[in-house]
Amino acid sequence: MRGQRQIKFVSLVAVVTVVLATSIRVSAQVKPGDFITADNASVVKDLLAPGVYWRVQHGMTMKIVPTERIDWPPPYREATEKYSAQVTVSADHRSLVGYVAGQPFPLVDPNDPYAAVKIMWNNSFRPMYTDDLDARFFGCHGRFEERERKEHEVEYEEIGHYLLYNEVGRTEIEPLPFDPDFKSTGRYFMTALYPVLAPAEIRGQAFLRFRYADPNRGDDAWFWRPGSRRLRRQNEAALGSSQGVEQFYPDDYEGFSAKNENYDWKFLGEKTMLGAINVEHVPGIPCPTDGHASVCPERWQLRRMFVVEGTPRRSRVPEELYSKHIVYIDAEAWVVLAHDAYSRKGELFKSFANWLTYRDRPVPDARVAIYPFKRLFEIAETTTDVQSGLAETCFLPSPDTTEKETWYINMGAANKTMFTLQAVVNAAH
Template sequence: MRRQITLSSTFSTTIATLVLLAIGAFSSPGYAQVQPGDFITPENAAKVKDLVGPGVYYKVEHGMTMKIVPSQRVDWPPPYKDATEKYSSQVRLSEDKKSLVGFVAGQPFPLIDSNDPDVAVKIIWNNVFRPITSDDYDLRFYDCDSAYERKGPQTEQIEYFQIGHYAGYDLVGRTEVEPMPTDPDFKTTGRYWLFGLYPILAPQEIRGTGFIRYRYADPRRGDDIWSLDAGSRRLRRVNEAIMSSSTTGGGSAAHTWDPDHYSGFNPKTEQYFYKFLGEKNMLATIHAEHSPEQRCPTDGGTSACPETWEMRHMYIVQALPDRSRVNALDSRTVIYMDSEMWFEPYIDTYDRAGHLFRAHIYWLATRDRPVPDARVAIYPFKRSFVVGAVSTDVQSGLATMCYLPGMETPERECWYINMGAVDRQFFTTQAMVRAASF
């Protein structure tokens, strides 16, 4: 009993410290450049240059605007917090510092010490088992626009996408939906999670396309991935090396997203080397005003703006691909991790020559429902939802902006998180083929 009391006390102290860091960001030296109430445009973008990543700063220079607002606290879902208190004391890294040992549910490493030589990989494992989703999720009927950046309200849409389902199922770390905390299937298959994106409903030339992906606990085993071709309706196995390429499952359609960044940093953890670059108070959207997000009127619709940005305490981690294991497109990735919410508000990737390549930004809302008029997706506590996301090729200016929920889709509630909306059967090739035969 004494051990449990000590753990709970330590955990509560940690959460309180993170909250103070977020609130205290307003008195930090860097924050003197902006104040709540400021409106950031390309003309005064220099005010935020040191408070965002290079990719976000690029977007502001090219027309995206920001409304600076006071910081607000983000609480974890209570079941996730309880699981962290119960199980985190038994979690450790493997001898090679690559994998987890003893993980059951909750956050693996709630006590982050910047002086810990293993702090970078611990931050990444916290990202793998993060509080935003722990059991299952089904994002239904969302849409995306691809366009080239331009200043002003006119959008030159070169491609429109509509997707039926963006869904995931976790077999390990479950906290809200039975079976908990581990699906018995894990003992047989060793799968950490299942992911499915299908069917693509638009554009017409790739209608019916989709793919599914399995992630394994075995650090030596790569992902299993199957793609369904739009034209021939034939299934094919996909090499995980192209998960960092925006061509996966997209046919000839123009877009900039790649599966390794659909929901933050998402490649297999053990296939990268990590370096802790520091921690810093930076701006991010965690309490978005809009859902669905609104098309930015000042950059040709290649972002969501104006939207609220608040100061957050971030961990910054560099990820380098292990070339002996994966032939990733990017030479390195810089991850900006919110230390309270444990999701990446933005990520920058660099090409083989070391130049900034793609900028990924995620706008999040934190509330008890994904949209104000929800009737089904309503929760007894606040949770975080990604309501907008953009991937921009900064070298060409092509951007793909996604709206979650979509602007032109029939499903308005969109996000169903930890509600048992999907089960393991959804993530089979047979289910994907059936969905393409509508």
């Protein structure tokens, strides 16, 4: 029976892959070899999120390349085959029931009235990392994005570590498939960002966050302010406002990191769009034609994406800045490639874009972070305020640091001792 079930699962994945590839070929409006600039940006208008299109209009360029297949890490695929059949959504369609590891919903029916909810849970438990990660010594630059504008850097921040430890959904590093502590803590995961190394006036600043499986329990979050030498607890509303890195709100990390249950989700459809999912240059190259406010020229390929809209439940996050979120998720790799957030007035406000590479190591000369299979690594991400033009771009790895491997995924580099209030305070000194 297990063999038959596995064959069925693999066959369904193969069918989905063929359908996605066929859809991309049929709807293609650009071809490999095309070079997109602000002068011919209209060619790709319907293939980009509005915020990404705004970037092209303001100087970011694109090299169009053939569409590639992005495979899941084998342990993640095996966990999906083993556990996904038992996963459902709760009676109120907000939370997961029966989740252990892998992708909760490997086959999403567009006609399912709860397709958007399932897509966002797939995003929460994406294949990019499942156990732990330590993204080390990366830099974030704040610049104004404008066509042909000379570089105008307004801020630079260097971060020591961005850390994550999953208590459920583990596929590669013991304990598997979940940490026994989950039974007592109820935490899905813990994240931390610390210490800020530059600029000097905020050196030591830190952020710590716990996410819980209980849909009615908000995240626990703390910020350490070195100036006041105080560890301050934050409510969920504060996670959608500027803390630490100016343009990157904690809810915006990795494209979208807010608690799914705090939003009403609507499926807007499947669409062929352009994504920078296997870029050429590592480290990323600051774009010379938009004031170094993005990454270009880089490789972009046609991808099949799920487009979902999230509207805040004001009873949960009444102070959120945004009226809605439009999230663009790759339907094969399950990573956020773009995310547009709209103001309370309904105007496009913040735009997130992601650049990734797909290989068995984050950089060509890696000596430690080397894997037996290819996986995705983020090379850069940008959040731009399209109303002011201020863009914050984080490079991973950063051209400005000696640490070039940066990404240590599912290697045990992050452990639970790193996610304590005392660890945050100690790192600040």
